[in-house]
Amino acid sequence: MTFSIKDKTVLEKFLSDVLAANINGLSSMDELLSLTNPDSRALLDMIIGLDPYKYGFKGELVPQEPTPTNVVKIKKDTINQGGEYELDSSAYLPKQVFDAFSSMAESFHAENPNRELLVGSGYRSPAFQIVILLYIFVRVYDFDIAVTLRRVALPQYSQHCSVSNTAIDLVNVDGEPTDENPTKFKDTIEYEWLLTYANQYGFYESYPLNNPEGIMWEPWHWQYRG
Numbered sequence: 001m002t003f004s005i006k007d008k009t010v011l012e013k014f015l016s017d018v019l020a021a022n023i024n025g026l027s028s029m030d031e032l033l034s035l036t037n038p039d040s041r042a043l044l045d046m047i048i049g050l051d052p053y054k055y056g057f058k059g060e061l062v063p064q065e066p067t068p069t070n071v072v073k074i075k076k077d078t079i080n081q082g083g084e085y086e087l088d089s090s091a092y093l094p095k096q097v098f099d100a101f102s103s104m105a106e107s108f109h110a111e112n113p114n115r116e117l118l119v120g121s122g123y124r125s126p127a128f129q130i131v132i133l134l135y136i137f138v139r140v141y142d143f144d145i146a147v148t149l150r151r152v153a154l155p156q157y158s159q160h161c162s163v164s165n166t167a168i169d170l171v172n173v174d175g176e177p178t179d180e181n182p183t184k185f186k187d188t189i190e191y192e193w194l195l196t197y198a199n200q201y202g203f204y205e206s207y208p209l210n211n212p213e214g215i216m217w218e219p220w221h222w223q224y225r226g
């Protein structure tokens with residue numbers, strides 16, 4: 001699929017408007033759609049309606065749930081991947097996921113006093129997931145939809161949009177993972193500890209090396225399964 005010069009201009013303008021409007025991880029679809037005009041709405045609908053399986057994505061549909069009401073807001077203190085920090089400097093976790101994460105982070109810190117498990121990204125509303133996808137599509141991958149869809153899931157396929165089984169993108173105090181070499185996170189003390197203990201707190205590595213979903217190895221991405 002290719003995008004015309006006009007399409008690209010429309011999407012760039014829409015993205016600028018979204019950034020200026022401070023759309024965040026809890027923003028609703030109505031808030032996002034209120035920033036569209038007929039041209040950008042048509043392109044947005046087309047992108048949302050794409051079939052990611054046609055682009056090499058092999059992940060599963062994530063059950064859609066209403067926006068969570070009991071959410072803990074966390075200030076992010078490290079830049080995380082994909083320019084998301086520029087979109088929202090906070091992360092959000094449903095209360096039960098926050099509690100499980102806090103227990104895990106406390107145990108890790110007790111065993112590694114100079115280290116911390118930090119949250120780079122947690123729950124994202126479907127609208128915010130679309131904004132991240134758009135950001136990566138426009139500003140990182142230069143309108144290459146195939147590459148974008150293998151890096152960022154559409155909302156209905158993203159574990160970050162799950163309320164019951166939210167995924168967390170972890171960051172350590174050194175700022176790993178970085179954009180430049182994200183999988184270096186696999187060499188950290190944090191990752192080694194998570195492999196041994198995370199399951200005890202209900203967290204599971206969703207996309208290990210050579211995962212059958214065809215998603216790049218994401219050693220920092222851990223889903224809460226209770």
Ligand SMILES: [Zn+2]
Pocket residue numbers: 160167168169218221
């Ligand atoms: Zn993730």
